[in-house]
Amino acid sequence: MKLSLGPVLYYWTREALLGFYANLPHSRLATIYLGEVVCGRRNAMRPADWLGLARDLAKTGVQVVLSTQVLIESDLDLRAVRQIAENGEFLVEANDMGAVRMLAGRTRFVAGPHLNVYNPTTLAWLAELGACRWVMPVELGRDALALLQRDRPAAVQTEVFAYGRLPLAFSARCFTARHYNLSKDDCQYRCLEHPDGLPLATREGQPFLALNGLQTQSAQVYDLSGALAQMRELGVDVVRLSAQSAQMNGIIEAYHRALEGELSGPELEAVLASHRPADYCDGYWYGKPGIEHLAASP
Amino acid sequence: MTATRKLELVCPAGALPSLKAAVDNGADWVYFGLRDDTNARNFAGLNFDSRSAREGIRYAHDRDVKTVLAINTFPQAGAWERWERAIDAAADLGVDAVILADPGLMRYAARKYPDLGLQLSVQGSATNHEAINLYRDHFGVRRAVLPRVLSIRQVEQVIRNTDVEIEVFGFGSLCVMVEGRCALSSFATGQSPNTFGACSPASAVRWEPRGDRMDVRLNGILIDRYAADENAGYPTLCKGRFDVGGETYYAIEEPSSLNALELLPQLAAMGVAAIKIEGRQRSPAYVADVTRIWRAAIDECSANAPRFSARPQWKAGLTRLTEGQQVTLGAYNRKWK
Secondary structure, eight states: OEEEEOOOOSOOOHHHHHHHHHTSOGGGOSEEEESOOSOTTOOSSOHHHHHHHHHHHHTTTOEEEEEOOSOOOSHHHHHHHHHHHTOSSSEEEEOSHHHHHHHTTTSOEEEOTTSOOOSHHHHHHHHHHTEEEEEOOTTOOHHHHHHHHHTOOTTOEEEEEEEEEEEEEEESSOHHHHHTTOOGGGOTTGGGGOTTOEEEEOTTOOEEEEEETTEEEEEEEEEOGGGHHHHHHTTOOEEEEOOOSSSHHHHHHHHHHHHTTSOOHHHHHHHHHHHOSSOEEOGGGGTSOTTOOOOOOO | OOTTSOOEEEEEOSSHHHHHHHHHTTOSEEEEEBSSTTSSOOOTTOSBOHHHHHHHHHHHHHTTOEEEEEEOSOOOTTOHHHHHHHHHHHHHHTOSEEEEOOHHHHHHHHHHOTTSEEEEOGGGOOOSHHHHHHHHHHHOOOEEEOOTTOOHHHHHHHHHTOOSEEEEEEEEEOOOEEEEEEOHHHHHHSOOHHHHSOSSOGGGEEEEEETTEEEEEETTEEEEEEOTTSOOOOOOGGGSOEEETTEEEOSSOOSEEEEOGGGHHHHHHTTOOEEEEOOTTSOHHHHHHHHHHHHHHHHHHHHOGGGOOOOHHHHHHHHHHTTTOEEEOGGGSGGGO
16 A cells, blocks of 8 residues: 545645645655645646646656646636646546546546545446546445445556545635635635634534635544554555645654554554644544544554 | 527425425426435435325326436445436336436446436536536436536536536525535534435434523534524534634525526526426425426516516515525525635
8 A cells, every 4th residue: 555645625825835745755655646626716826836846746756646626617617627637747636527528538547536436337437438546535434445346447546535634525605715704706815824724613612624715624634544454455555645734744654654564553643643733533434424533443 | 509498497396295286386397206315305204105206207297297306316335226226217117317416327327228318416516518518428418407506607608518408406405515525414424415315314413402592413513502582493514603713603604595586587598408496305385386486487587588577476485485594696696605
C-alpha cells in the first residue's frame, strides 16, 4: 500500500500553498493530487500555476494527478475542467461525470471519490471508459469495500480516503460567505481566514461539521490509521491523506511508519493525536454513523 | 431546443390516493417508488407494492397520464439483485419510464429493456450538459432532472447544449446540497439518500420536551432547540440551528420551501421540458392542491406567456401548503447562493 495526498480542499494563500507543497516529505508520497476542487472563485492559483507546480513536484519522482472541480455550475467551470482533461501531460482525477465524458476513451483517468461508485457494475463501466484507479465514496466502509474488491476489474487500483476532515456535501451556496452575511458573488474570499474550515457545533457545544465554502466537512478528522491492516487484507492500493494547514508532515510521517510496520497501536495513535487539529472519527469504515469513533483495534 | 414544446407537469405519489389526486388534478406524469431502499423516499408507510402500482398505473393510463418509477438510489454492493428486480418490475408493470441515478443500473435497464424510457434522477448530480450527454450517449437517457443548484441562466446554458429533455423542480422541499453529493445524513445516522434512500431518517429522530423548550435530536445530535413560542420542525439536519463562531443561526439553510411559480414563463421560453413537484411524503390533499394550482398556471402560461403573472390565489394557495415556512426561489435566483 502506498500513500497519496489528496487535493487541498481549503483556500490558502498562494504563498502558503506553494510553501506547503515545497516542504512536503515527497519521498513518502506515491501520488499527489493537485487542483482546486471546491470553488471556481478561488483563483490565487491560475491554471498555469497549477501546471508549473505539477511539473516541479513531478521532478521529485512523485506521481502527480490533476483533480477537477466537483460541482460544475457554469460554462466557465466546464472550460476549466476541459483544460485539465486535455492537459496531455498529467493523469486526471475526474470528480464529475462531465469530466468523465471528456476523458472517456481518450486517456486513462482516476475516478474520484465524488463519482458515486457504490457497486461493481458501475465500477466495471468506469473501468471500460478508462478508469485506472477509483476512490471509494467516503460513506462506504470495509464490508462494502470487500464486496467491491471481489469483483474489481483487472488493472484498476483502489484508493481509500483515510485521513482528514471528511468532504461530506457540496452546495451551490457558500456557507462561509453566509456566515459573514455576504453573497457568494461578493464573498471577499473569507474562506482564506479558515485554513482548516470554519467549525460548526450543536447548540450544546458538540463539534459537528466544518464549513469550507461550498463544501461541508466533518468537524472530526477521519482517521483510519487503526484499519491499515484491514485495508491491506482487502487489497487496497492507495491510502489517501487529506491536507490540513499545520503539522501535515507529522501525519504523513506517522502513516509512512505505520505502513512500514515501525509504528502501531497506542504508539501510533499517540503520535497522530499530537498532530491532529481535532478529535478523530472512523465510524464509516465500520458501517456505523461516520461521526462515531470505534477506537479501531490495530 | 424547442420552445414550443408543451411544458409538462410531473407530480409525486407516495401512495395510491396521492397518485389518483395527481391524475385527477392535471398531472402529465406521476412518479412513485417501490416499498424499499430502491427509491429516495424510503419512508415507513409510503410507496407502492406491485398490486397498488398496477392499479395506479392503470388509473393513470386510462386518463392519458404517464407514469415513471423512481429507482433513484445507488445499488449497494451485495444487494444488486434488489435493484435489478425493481427494473424488472418496472418493465413488467408497464410504466412509461424509470428514473435512475446509478450508471451501472442504467446499463442493465438499457440492455435488457431497450424500450423502457430512461430518465436521469436528480440524485445523479448532473449539473452540466457534458454529464447529461454522457448518460445519453451510453444509455439513451431521454430526460434529466437538474439538481436544485443552478441559476436560471445556468439552466438555460444546459438546455442549449443538449437534446436531452430537461426537467426542473418547481415546488416543494428544498435540498440546499447537491443531490447525490450529500453524506451529512449518514455521517450523523449511518443512513443517507445514496445508501438507504432517506435523509435524516425518522428512526433516528428524538423529540425531548424539556420544561418549556423542545430539543430535537438526530441519533443523539442536537439539531435544534425550540422555545415555547416556536413551531418545532422536523429535524432535517441541514435545516437546524447551530453555533458557528459564537453565533447561533441557521448555518446551512432555513426551513424553507422552493416555489418557482413566478419563473414559469422564463422556464417555458428557454425550453424546459417539465416541472417537477417534490413531495412523495405529502398527503393526497396536498398533492391535489399543488397539482391543481400548477396545472392552472401552466395552462395559462402556455396560452399567453407574455401576459402571464402568478395569480394571488395561486400564491396564497401554495403559501398555505408550505405550512408557514419561508418560500424561496432557491438557486434560480443567483443571490440566494
